[in-house]
Amino acid sequence: MSNYTNFNKSLENRFIKYAKIDTQSDPESPTCPSTLKQKNLGNELVAELLEMGINDAHMDENGYVYATIASNTDKNVPVICFCSHMDTSPDCSGENVKPIIHSNYQGEDLILPDDPSIILKMDEHKDLKHQIGNDIITASGTTLLGADNKAGVAEIMEAADFLIKNTEVKHGTVKILFTPDEEIGRGVDKANLKKLAADFGYTIDGETLGSIEDETFSADGAKLIINGVSTHPGFAKGKMESAIKILAEVLDALPKDRLTPETTHQKEGFIHPVGIKGQVEQAEAQFIIRDFTDEKLEEHGRFLESLVQSVMEKYPNSTYELNIKSQYRNMKKILDQHPQVVKYGIDAIERAGIVAKQQSIRGGTDGSRLSYMGLPCPNIFAGEHAFHSKQEWVSVQDMEKAVQTIINIACIWEENS
Incomplete structure (x- = not known):
């Protein structure tokens, strides 16, 4: 198990910073990215990656962010990519998002201040019953939160920072990919897999703590x-x-x-x-x-x-x-040909002290299409809930477990090579 800790609340601070940047995509727009404002987040991520010491971090003209964490092992390890999308859904406003942290949640109704008719109740959000004592982040009632998928973005960034700073943690080459326009079905339209040069991938875009999805809709x-x-x-x-x-x-x-x-x-x-x-x-x-x-x-x-x-x-x-x-097509057909990808994901979740839940998703992820483009890519939980709505929420503690899982995946591939 990695010795990752959310030092100085860096994880929620990172997430809140990203959530405040409006990145809503637009299905009517023919451009890539569909909205120029998605590049505002891309530029912020590149600046932070460069600051960490990841020298090849850059955003291309289509709004895709690429970065490489160099291998620090003598072993020949497959190249692993972690991927999340930067855009938020067109279904609900992402403008002027005001994230609120509800510390030490005790099961009470969470009434959102900018529209008190928006109330998160435990009997309507079943996963809240597993969050007693945790810190819940919501928006303020007039927008979505953007945890789908800025929780995943923040978790990958936090894991990258950890791997750069903790050189004793052995891993192979790790690639980072942040995509635009996933919410409008174009998330990997212009992803350059030759440039990415990864063997296997994991999207960090799932819901419930411990979930790993190896099957999507077609x-x-x-x-x-x-x-x-x-x-x-x-x-x-x-x-x-x-x-x-x-x-x-x-x-x-x-x-x-x-x-x-x-x-x-x-x-x-x-x-x-x-x-x-x-x-x-x-x-x-x-x-x-x-x-x-x-x-x-x-x-x-x-x-x-x-x-x-x-x-x-x-x-x-x-x-x-x-x-x-x-x-897109059900990625299970591809992932079944590479069983170690899902197995190592399950091992990584369990190493973080969580029960892994292997399941199907009634939807699609960038991983569905990436799998068919030659990058087998299951989906790991990010902790996001009630996405595409004003009731969207995420738990800081679930996000911490996702960061641990990402780090564990990198370690497990190295150990098994």
Whole structure:
């Protein structure tokens, strides 16, 4: 076990500094990064890494931060990368975040001062019951906190600082990668894996203390365009076929008791409309399609198309286009080929004195795509909870355990080489 201690509260101070920097990404923007303000955090991280003595730390033109902690062992150790994303979700404001530390939490309701209607209650946030005596960080009630994924960023930075200062702790070459735009599905679009030159990776972007996720959804995105028939509404009888109404029929025909996010859990997938726009002549819907196997994912795509076709039969003069695109795939298929990556992650968690929880994530991480790009990459807990919301929170003590886990992973790879 590493002898890491959160000296002088450096971990929460680091996290709070990052949380105050607005890094919200924008799915409508075509640029990379999607918002220039993400580079503000990137610049801060590079400055801190250089100050630690990590001389190659830099940010590229696309907002990716790269850094290398040199090996301090004679052994030939695989190169390990730790990765977190810098952006916060478009679902909730990340502007003017005011982090608040609730010290020595005793199970009370946490009422957020800038909007007292935002209350964190233990019976609604089950993990709070494991936090008695810990220090909980929330936002102030009008924004998200940004623990997703600035908790991970702070933990990697803290671990890097420890490894640089404690040269007696043996490790191979460690790479650091901070990405933009993960929240809008573009987190590794322009990641330069040749430059990164790592063999295996770990994203630090999970929720509950002790969790390690080696399985994600497989994901597709779908765009449905309905081309209706528009005429003057005063003379429309027998002629008009409103694309808006046709699209509404399609959406209404989706199952209500299955295949939806609100009716599924565990290993069940779904078809989820996430945006609509339209006029009488043309209407459009965006969907996300999710499941744990590629076969079921394809089945959901075929089901959506058959449902559209059955509605369209009633509108002989209208047409549709349904485009389904791959977003990411379940990383388990890749990770099963490299069992030591997950095993060493579990060993590292247990060495930090925690029960490891190997589980699936009903979502995706940068690691899903990195795994398919040649960097097998499970996801380790960062301690973030209720992300993408004003109730988001993180525990300082959980973050300390994540830092210990990161350091332990580096040590365990060295020991086993």
